[in-house]
Amino acid sequence: xxxxxxxxxxxxxxxxxxxxxxxxxxxxxxxxxxxxxxxxxxxxxxxxxxxxxxxxxxxxxxxxxx
Amino acid sequence: xxxxxxxxxxxxxxxxxxxxxxxxxxxxxxxxxxxxxxxxxxxxxxxxxxxxxxxxxxxxxxxxxxxxxxxxxxxxxxxxxxxxxxxxxxxxxxxxxxxxxxxxxxxxxxxxxxxxxxxxxxxxxxxxxxxxxxxxxxxxxxxxxxxxxxxxxxxxxxxxxxxxxxxxxxxxxxxxxxxxxxxxxxxxxxxxxxxxxx
Numbered sequence: 636x637x638x639x640x641x642x643x644x645x646x647x648x649x650x651x652x653x654x655x656x657x658x659x660x661x662x663x664x665x666x667x668x669x670x671x672x673x674x675x676x677x678x679x680x681x682x683x684x685x686x687x688x689x690x691x692x693x694x695x696x697x698x699x700x701x
Numbered sequence: 702x703x704x705x706x707x708x709x710x711x712x713x714x715x716x717x718x719x720x721x722x723x724x725x726x727x728x729x730x731x732x733x734x735x736x737x738x739x740x741x742x743x744x745x746x747x748x749x750x751x752x753x754x755x756x757x758x759x760x761x762x763x764x765x766x767x768x769x770x771x772x773x774x775x776x777x778x779x780x781x782x783x784x785x786x787x788x789x790x791x792x793x794x795x796x797x798x799x800x801x802x803x804x805x806x807x808x809x810x811x812x813x814x815x816x817x818x819x820x821x822x823x824x825x826x827x828x829x830x831x832x833x834x835x836x837x838x839x840x841x842x843x844x845x846x847x848x849x850x851x852x853x854x855x856x857x858x859x860x861x862x863x864x865x866x867x868x869x870x871x872x873x874x875x876x877x878x879x880x881x882x883x884x885x886x887x888x889x890x891x892x893x894x895x896x897x898x899x
Contacts, residue, residue, distance in 0.1 A: 641853060666820045673856030675827050693855035695862060698840045700869035700879075701727045701814030 638690045647688045653681040657694070664696035710895060711739055717894045720744040720806030722794060722822055724770040726874060727838055728812030729760035729777075730883030731890075736778045738891060742786040743778065745771040746802045748793040758876040796821055800829040808890045811837035812883070816868065827858060834859065836889045840866030841882045844875050850882060852889065859893070861885040 636647045640660065651659070653669055653676060669676050670693040676684050686692070719740055721728045724747035732743055747770045751761045755770075765773040771789035778787055790802045794813070799822050803809050809826055813819050819837065826835045840850075840863035853860040861882050866872070892898070 666816045668820060668823060668858075670855040670858070675824060677824075691855075693853055693858075695837075695839060695853055695855075695860050696864065697816035697820045698842070698863075698866055698868050699814060699816040699819075700841045700866075700874055701723050701725045701812055701819075701838070 636688055638686060638688070638692055640692045641694060647686070647690075651686050653684050653686065656686055656692075657681070660694070662694055662696065666697040668695045668697070669693070713895055714739045714891075715741040717807045718742040718744065718805060719808050719810060719890050719894075720746070720803035721810045721812055722746050722799075722803070723812035723814065724749070724759075724774050725755070725812065725814055726758040726876075726879035727841070727883045727886060728810070729770070729774050730758075730880045731810050731812060731887040732774055732778060733760050733781065734884050734887035735890060736781050736785055738887070739782075740785065742788070744788045744790065744802055744806055745774055746790045746792065746794065747771050748791055758874055758879045794818070794822060796825070799825045803830065803833070806833060808893050809833055809835045810886050810890060811835060812886070814869065823858065831857065833857065834893045836886045836893070837861070838882050838886055840864060841879050842866055842869045842872035842874050844873075844878055847878070847881060850885065852885075859889050861889070 637644050638647045671690050721732055724745055749770050751765050751768050761773050775787040775789050823837050834857045836859045838861040849863045853862045
């Protein structure tokens, strides 16, 4: 019962939405791209989409500079 | 040097197109690296003109101040290799049509500066051009800490990423780290085009 977050193994919690997951992981950045199993989840769905067990998740926050 | 490998690489690169969104510190350095590597065609997109402060990290010269970045970059690339096809597009990428200049690119490099626009661009490309690999960068300000930079791979998106770097609004952008990440992006583009170097 675990998920992979940016290549690190993290506990999976039943019925956890992306919003709750980001809080648990202390990802508090305003501009994040979240991909679950290679699918980008739009921000408006963060409070609805549950994280499935064994998911591979990428959380990338955008930092200005180019 | 393995002659056959060399020939294969040369040919594959010559046939390939890389689209670069932004011609600042990331875009200008990535474009020059790809030009030197032998890429066949580049699509350069930026609306900005060169200012003196840009010379601290962007691939431009004093006598190019005031020029459009994409025109100056084309000039510099042609000095390295006149055979490379360079398309210059002077537009500000607007939400809803950000993918337009990049439709026939084999790989897209995100080289924009503002975090909001970076995010919008990456999301739009992933949605509208789902088959085109995109290389992005986040977290390049400051100096040192090269070892914190890593590649985060998720499907068609590859990010050069230092999650602990500050925003350029709160930290300084300096040539070595900017060029390091620009070359990191260019290197990932090569890897996508040529396959893993075994």
